[in-house]
Amino acid sequence: MVAIRRFPRVLQGREQASRGIRHIRRLSTLPTLSTPEVEDVVIGAGVVGTCTAYSLARQGRRVKVLDRGSGPAQGSSWINGTLICPSLMLPWTGPQLIPKLLKSFFHPRHPLKVHPSVLCSLDTYYFALHYLASCRPGHGARTTRRLANLARYSRHCLETLLLSHPELNGFMDRKAAGTLQVFDDQTAMQACLDASEEIQRAGVPLRIVREESGSDLADRLRQTGHEALYLYSPLDTNGDCAKFTHFLERQCQELGVRFRYDSVVQGFQDKNGLWEIALRGQPPVRARNVILCAGTGSPSLASLLGVRLPMAPVKGYAITVPLKSGIQQLSSNVVQDSSKLYLAPLGPDLVRITGFAEFAGFDASVDMDRAMILTEQADKLLPNCLDLSRAEYHTGLRPLSADDVPIIGKVQSNFFLNTGHGSKGWTHAAGSGQLVADLVTGRQPDLDPESYSLSRFFTLHQKDTPFDFQFGGADFMA
Numbered sequence: 001m002v003a004i005r006r007f008p009r010v011l012q013g014r015e016q017a018s019r020g021i022r023h024i025r026r027l028s029t030l031p032t033l034s035t036p037e038v039e040d041v042v043i044g045a046g047v048v049g050t051c052t053a054y055s056l057a058r059q060g061r062r063v064k065v066l067d068r069g070s071g072p073a074q075g076s077s078w079i080n081g082t083l084i085c086p087s088l089m090l091p092w093t094g095p096q097l098i099p100k101l102l103k104s105f106f107h108p109r110h111p112l113k114v115h116p117s118v119l120c121s122l123d124t125y126y127f128a129l130h131y132l133a134s135c136r137p138g139h140g141a142r143t144t145r146r147l148a149n150l151a152r153y154s155r156h157c158l159e160t161l162l163l164s165h166p167e168l169n170g171f172m173d174r175k176a177a178g179t180l181q182v183f184d185d186q187t188a189m190q191a192c193l194d195a196s197e198e199i200q201r202a203g204v205p206l207r208i209v210r211e212e213s214g215s216d217l218a219d220r221l222r223q224t225g226h227e228a229l230y231l232y233s234p235l236d237t238n239g240d241c242a243k244f245t246h247f248l249e250r251q252c253q254e255l256g257v258r259f260r261y262d263s264v265v266q267g268f269q270d271k272n273g274l275w276e277i278a279l280r281g282q283p284p285v286r287a288r289n290v291i292l293c294a295g296t297g298s299p300s301l302a303s304l305l306g307v308r309l310p311m312a313p314v315k316g317y318a319i320t321v322p323l324k325s326g327i328q329q330l331s332s333n334v335v336q337d338s339s340k341l342y343l344a345p346l347g348p349d350l351v352r353i354t355g356f357a358e359f360a361g362f363d364a365s366v367d368m369d370r371a372m373i374l375t376e377q378a379d380k381l382l383p384n385c386l387d388l389s390r391a392e393y394h395t396g397l398r399p400l401s402a403d404d405v406p407i408i409g410k411v412q413s414n415f416f417l418n419t420g421h422g423s424k425g426w427t428h429a430a431g432s433g434q435l436v437a438d439l440v441t442g443r444q445p446d447l448d449p450e451s452y453s454l455s456r457f458f459t460l461h462q463k464d465t466p467f468d469f470q471f472g473g474a475d476f477m478a
Contacts, residue, residue, distance in 0.1 A: 038062040038063060038064045038285075039061050039289060040056050040061050040063045040064075040290075040291060041065075041066060041287040041289070041290050041291070042064070042065045042293055043066050043067070043265060043301065044066075044067060044075075044293035044297070044419075045066075045071070045245075045249070045259060046073055046077035046293065047077040047241050047426060048418055048421060048425055048428075049065060049067070049293035050072055050249055050252065051248065051429045051430050051433030052293055052418055052436055053252050054161075054248055054251060054252050055433045055434045055436075055437035056257075056440065057255035058437075059443070062256065063257045063258070064258045064259075065258070065259045066263040066277070066279070068261075068262070068264045068265075071246075071261060072242075075296070075297075075397070076399065077242055077426075078396065079242065079318045079320070080318055080354070080396055080426055081316075081318060081344060081352060081354035081423070081426075082176075082241065082346055082426070083333055083342060083354075083427065084238055084239060084426055084427050085233070085236040085333065086148065086152050086154075086155050086204045086235055087179055087181075087196070087199060087204050087206055087235065088179065088335065089144060089148045089199050090144060090147075090192075091134075091404040091405070092422065093134040093135045093403055094135055094139075095137055097112075097135060098132075100112055101114060111357065112357050113357070113358045113360075114358075115361070115363070118361050123312070124312065124359075126310060127310050127311065127312040127402055129310075133402075133457075134402055134403035134404075139403075141197075141198055143404065144196075144199060145198040147404070147405060147424065148199040149202050149447060150406065150432065150447065151202070151204070151424070151427050151431070152202045153431040154434075155235060155431075156431075157434050158430040161430060165247070171243055172244040172247065173239060173243065173346055174237055174239040175329065175344075175345040175346065176237050176238040176330070176332045176333045176344055178234040178235070178332040179236035179335060180209065180221075180230055180232050181230065181231040181337060182221065182229075182334065182335065183230070183231070183337045183338075184229075184337070185229070188229075189208075189229045189231060189337075192231065204233060207231070207233075217330060217334065218230045221381070236332075236333060238333055238344045238345065239426075240346065241426045263279050263280075263282060265301055265304075266279065267304055268304055268305055268415070270412075273288075273413070274287065274288060275288070275289070289415070289416065289440050290415050290416065291416045291418055291436055292415070292419060293418045295397075295419060295421075296311075296362070298311065298399060299311050305411070305415065307411050307412070309419070310401060310402035311419070312400055312402075314397065314398045315359075315360050315363065315397055315398075316354060316355070316357060316358075316395065316423060317354060317355060317370065317371055317374055318394045318395065318396060319353040319354070319378075320350055320351075320352055320353075321351050321352075321353060321378070321386045321390070321392075322387045323349045323350070323386065323387065327349075329348060330344070330351065332345075333345075339377050340356075341377045341378060342354045342355055343382070351382075354374075355374050355377075356370060357398075358370075364396070366393045368393070371393050375388050398422050398423050399420055399421060399422065399425070400420065401422065402457065404422050404424075405420070406418070406420050406422075406424075407419055407452065408436050408449065408452035409436070409449050409450075409452060409454065409455075410439060410453075411454055416436055416440060418432055418435075418436040431447075435447055435449065
């Protein structure tokens, strides 16, 4: 839509003089140096930052969003797995993962890989210490519960937003009705069910798909020779994260949110209770509250305040592949447990393949040998369905916290975090945006904020408040 600016008519005589006096009076009320330009500044215009700005604006706040890119969703929100999956909330922590980390040094096809180059960084060891602490026995259930509660709440927030903007369903290519998990044997499936108890307690259904159940996708996989076992969750869905973020940016602008791109933050200064944000080559921005949602850039920006975040960038691969002519689109997301392979329908005739977790620092290059492993696995799962000759390869750097749970909450006076979402940012974005907005505005949050605060990494005895949020009519199965 083209914005049309209406100019006032030319004023004459006494009317012009009167208008001039009123204009001088208005100038006297313009913000002084001690008055904030806006109430809240959100740093980061990815899906998490844009959801945060939207939630704040919906509560009547004056919001500005800063991002170093030239537009929204240019980081890990650009091309990701498209998965919105509360059922896939098992954390990347646990004692069983330590041997896999060690094995990755010697197995080139392993889904997990640690590049030797990151071992030269002190930040790696700071992250590793907190990661190992999160892998101690007994921590898994609590971590899963926190992830599942936020995912379930976020799913509710997303559906509420979609009811307000039903056109968004088609705009963001929402195609998947649930997620089908594929297991090679009964032992693997039972282990997943046992580990997912907290996920089901959060209200996320998981059911075994038996041969007689009539699941179209399971039947298709069986016809290709995959006599596997299946779990299905109807609550999951998917969508193009970048398209969603662009759409939400426009909704934010209609609510008065201002976006300033090509803005590189260089420092923060607390001046009489207001934050002054220094920008490279631009005038500073003043605000009462700052919310840091900068993804993998969050640790370096937080360090400007003397705050150290136990986070690391983790590279994941995203491959977009067209279906061959005449091949029916997937009806749901597909996850192969043994290889940690993820497939999702995208549009009428595309499939998004994602997988791997590589600790490679900020190296976002595509290793084609690694990428080809994913396409081979996908082609084996769906033989003669994918046109791999037209595949497009991408990577993204996921902002992973040391316990795989987002870091949300206040760290200094009127300075908040909403970061560290790892591979689950698309699933958690709407809920975490609402949670931090409630903390900023002083509204009672629907979730226990202490479960997601930075202080959890430095607290020996943690206790979560039970999640008793009652979902309303806006929450429904996908």
